[in-house]
Amino acid sequence: MSVPVTARWVVLDIEGTMTATSQVHVVLYDYARPRLGPWIDEHPDDPVVREAVAQVKAEAGLDAAAGTAEVVSVLHSWMDADRKATPLKTLQGLIWSEGYARGELTTECFPDVVPALRRWRERGAQLAVFSSGSVAAQVASFSHTTEGDLRELFSGHFDTVNAGPKKERPSYEAITEHLEAEPGAVVFLSDVPAELDAAAAAGWRTVGLARPGEPHAEADFGAHPVVSRFDEVELEVIA
Ligand SMILES: CSCCC(=O)C(=O)COP(=O)(O)O
Numbered sequence: 001m002s003v004p005v006t007a008r009w010v011v012l013d014i015e016g017t018m019t020a021t022s023q024v025h026v027v028l029y030d031y032a033r034p035r036l037g038p039w040i041d042e043h044p045d046d047p048v049v050r051e052a053v054a055q056v057k058a059e060a061g062l063d064a065a066a067g068t069a070e071v072v073s074v075l076h077s078w079m080d081a082d083r084k085a086t087p088l089k090t091l092q093g094l095i096w097s098e099g100y101a102r103g104e105l106t107t108e109c110f111p112d113v114v115p116a117l118r119r120w121r122e123r124g125a126q127l128a129v130f131s132s133g134s135v136a137a138q139v140a141s142f143s144h145t146t147e148g149d150l151r152e153l154f155s156g157h158f159d160t161v162n163a164g165p166k167k168e169r170p171s172y173e174a175i176t177e178h179l180e181a182e183p184g185a186v187v188f189l190s191d192v193p194a195e196l197d198a199a200a201a202a203g204w205r206t207v208g209l210a211r212p213g214e215p216h217a218e219a220d221f222g223a224h225p226v227v228s229r230f231d232e233v234e235l236e237v238i239a
Pocket residue numbers: 013014015016024028084089096130131132133134137138141166
């Protein structure tokens with residue numbers, strides 16, 4: 001069933017919306033898991049790594065003197081629980097960026113995604129990403145896809161650092177301000193109803209993605225319009 005949407009900005013979630021959940025939970029998490037400890041030990045002077053490690057210790061209640069093994073154990077438990085904690089996302093992003101640059105990782109989008117993104121761009125829409133994955137991870141991911149380098153499609157990238165948590169209204173208000181957009185001119189596409197609720201509370205339009213076989217396929221999307229593929233979104237672009 002097609003859903004009519006009027007907007008100028010299309011903001012997109014990644015996992016479960018543009019890529020399969022397994023792309024993140026299996027391919028990317030499995031890549032990061034054995035590399036976290038070595039990355040922390042090999043970058044002791046990187047301020048980004050030091051800050052992330054300090055945040056892990058603080059959030060997990062570890063002693064400031066805790067060693068890498070304890071930190072990694074927390075990070076693994078967060079991945080097992082799919083807790084999208086910012087310091088975990090920062091460290092994963094560093095590791096994945098190197099993996100993409102080395103040609104060891106490639107992003108595969110659902111087949112309906114890239115044609116729709118190109119169509120929307122041709123009609124004059126602006127595209128942006130809002131994901132729990134760090135901006136560094138997003139950029140690396142879209143620069144190495146099975147359909148080539150897609151970076152030029154996106155005019156903005158937002159994560160839990162430059163916007164905030166995805167289930168909270170102020171994050172969407174911050175993005176609206178960054179985009180210099182009217183809230184009603186932005187539509188958010190996500191597979192997670194609580195994220196859509198937060199976006200709608202900020203005045204955005206919303207479309208839920210219930211993709212067959214994905215974890216949220218049977219979720220209750222409430223009043224949010226729902227599609228199972230991007231080509232079911234009938235986008236009318238506001239000039
Ligand atoms: C290559 S970006 C990694 C995506 C990621 O780490 C993640 O947790 C995706 O979460 P989302 O907010 O896009 O559902």
